[in-house]
Amino acid sequence: MLNETQLKVFVDHATHYFSAFAQEPAIVRVPYLISHDESLVYDYTGVIGVSGAFRGCVYFTAPARMMQYLLMTQGETEHSQEHCLDVVGEIANTLAGNARRELGSDFMISVPIRIAGKPEQLTLARSARSYAIPIQWRVYSAALVVSLEDG
């Protein structure tokens, strides 16, 4: 199971991400446990499958307006669903990939699966411990969910 130090890795990378990429820091709040059947999703979700030392998934989920605003900060004039999905997948990939600095290369990650709306196929493993990390960027609320068990 993920320990407290390992969970903090995700908090730290989420904090750094928005400062570096969008030049505006996010407020990352204290993680809390969610149950396997709890549905914490916004409009767009990027899911990274995890294997190796851990098994499960890491996903980033955010409202459409936040993704559209993020696109705007990057000078993008087109805020289509396709582009919002691209951003949400890239954020999930970056946050999971950055975690390999501390968790090592045996924290193996998949390419992102990008989902619009409520994902039917996103069920957290009953045996995994799942944490939601609330992220507030500007006026928008998003979340990073880390649902992992030992590999």
Added chain:
Amino acid sequence: MPEPKPLTLLIVDDSHIIRRRIERSVAIDGLDIVGTAADGDEAVRKFRKLLPDAVTMDLTMPGMDGLQTISAVLAIRPDTRILVVSALADRSTAIEAIRRGARGFLYKPFDDAQLNEALTELLELH
């Protein structure tokens, strides 16, 4: 004296927003962006046609990943300068990329200054 020929850059990343970010952020005199590719197969096709001097290379991509793509493009033009631009922040991935012939590594997320500094170093333009 004639102006030196500009160096050319191919951007490889499966994310549209990252390709655009790199396109918009590169501000180096004498460096022209000649193309972008969204996966390894497209990268090799475009590389063969454009024969760029330098490549920014993502690693986590569907199909042929970035490490395989590094080997493929260097088999075509061994003196290509490759800057890996990736979220994979562990040491062994960086070592493997360098072993395959990449000459620099920039971690995502990056800001404009970090990108330009990494490219300047890659191209030895100091």
